[in-house]
Each structure stands twice: as structure tokens, then as C-alpha cells.
Amino acid sequence: MTGRDLLTPDVRAEIDRWVAKYPPFGKRSAVLAALRIVQEKNHGWLSPEALEAVAGYLGLPPVEVEEVASFYSMYERKPVGRHTISVCTNVSCLICGGESILSHIEKRLGIRPGQSTPDGRFYLKPEEECLAACAGAPMMMVDHIYHEHLTPERVDEILDGLP
Ligand code: FES
Structure with missing residues (x-):
């Protein structure tokens, strides 16, 4: 544009x-x-x-x-997928399984942090610092909405619910 x-x-x-x-x-x-x-x-x-x-x-x-x-990490300098996923892997989330949440998403979408899916639907941001929701660890942010106390099943529900 x-x-x-x-x-x-x-x-x-x-x-x-x-x-x-x-x-x-x-x-x-x-x-x-x-x-x-x-x-x-x-x-x-x-x-x-x-x-x-x-x-x-x-x-x-x-x-x-x-x-x-x-x-600032909230600005993207290259085209990205429609839905932005940020998985926190900082200390509290790490202890509570944040890395397994991240690897579940990587496997499911077939992309690594910093990449978008070929269909342009999802963008997985490079690993994030603490997103200030430690009490809800492990957590991720999708299109600026926080999702806490995640399990792989809950991640699937959230991603399946997106257009
Ligand atoms: S460490 Fe994940 S929200 Fe703080």
C-alpha cells in the first residue's frame, strides 16, 4: 500500500x-x-x-x-500471517510448560518462531519476554488477547476457533 x-x-x-x-x-x-x-x-x-x-x-x-x-517487538518489518501468536517462554511460563506449548504450536503449524504459515493464516512471533501474566502460566497472546493456564488441547481449541 x-x-x-x-x-x-x-x-x-x-x-x-x-x-x-x-x-x-x-x-x-x-x-x-x-x-x-x-x-x-x-x-x-x-x-x-x-x-x-x-x-x-x-x-x-x-x-x-x-x-x-x-x-519495539510489537512492530513487524515484514509481511506476516493474519493471526499473531506470541508464546511466553520466560521463567514462570518455562517452569509451567511454556516450551512444550511452543513446540506443540510449532509442530501443529509447521513453522518456527519468526515465521508465518504458507497459507498466511498464522504468524508465530519470535520468542517473547515475560508478558506480565505470570500467575496464568503457561500463557500465550493471540491477536492481543491473553490465554492463560494453557494445555495443548486448549491451544488447539483456540487456534481452531480462529477464522
Ligand atoms: S513468565 Fe510468562 S507471563 Fe511472565
Whole structure:
């Protein structure tokens, strides 16, 4: 998608709502939200055109936007599957079987972390740090929704329930 395609009136309005939360000189503060909004519009990833569009709209040097997009793990820099799966394998989840949950998903989908399924349905994110739901370990996040106390059967139910 070109920058013009991405910055539709609804996308601009949503970015503007975030910009309005900060002081007038603080457009830079809205860059995280703007990247998230544009990423959603661009089917889950930030192309070079998407980064340029955000930089242009916020009046920031492209390199600054690029730095932010490269730093945070919630931004994708290549096309990814429709549903994003993040499996936590940090300490609490590791102790409670997080690695077997991850290997179950890898086997089921036939992909490794950082890859998408060939049909474009799923994207398994590279291994995540603690997602702050340790009491519900082992856990995963699918399309920003937390699923806790997982078993392989529960994982199958969740994945089967997605379009
Ligand atoms: S260690 Fe998995 S959510 Fe904290």
C-alpha cells in the first residue's frame, strides 16, 4: 500500500486523537500509537512506505520513526500471517510448560518462531519476554488477547476457533 492508501481519513483521525493527548510540541510522543494504527491498516506490518507515511504525517525525520519501529517487538518489518501468536517462554511460563506449548504450536503449524504459515493464516512471533501474566502460566497472546493456564488441547481449541 502507498502512503496515500494507508493514511485514510479514519487512520488520520485516529492518529490525530493520539496527537491531541500530548502538548503541541510533542508530536513525537504519538509515534508509537501512529505506528500501531498504520501497521493494523497495512495488514500487520510496517513497510518502508508505511514508515514514510507516519514520518511525513507527524513531521518527523524518517530515521527517527525507523529507529522506533526497529526497537519495539510489537512492530513487524515484514509481511506476516493474519493471526499473531506470541508464546511466553520466560521463567514462570518455562517452569509451567511454556516450551512444550511452543513446540506443540510449532509442530501443529509447521513453522518456527519468526515465521508465518504458507497459507498466511498464522504468524508465530519470535520468542517473547515475560508478558506480565505470570500467575496464568503457561500463557500465550493471540491477536492481543491473553490465554492463560494453557494445555495443548486448549491451544488447539483456540487456534481452531480462529477464522
Ligand atoms: S513468565 Fe510468562 S507471563 Fe511472565
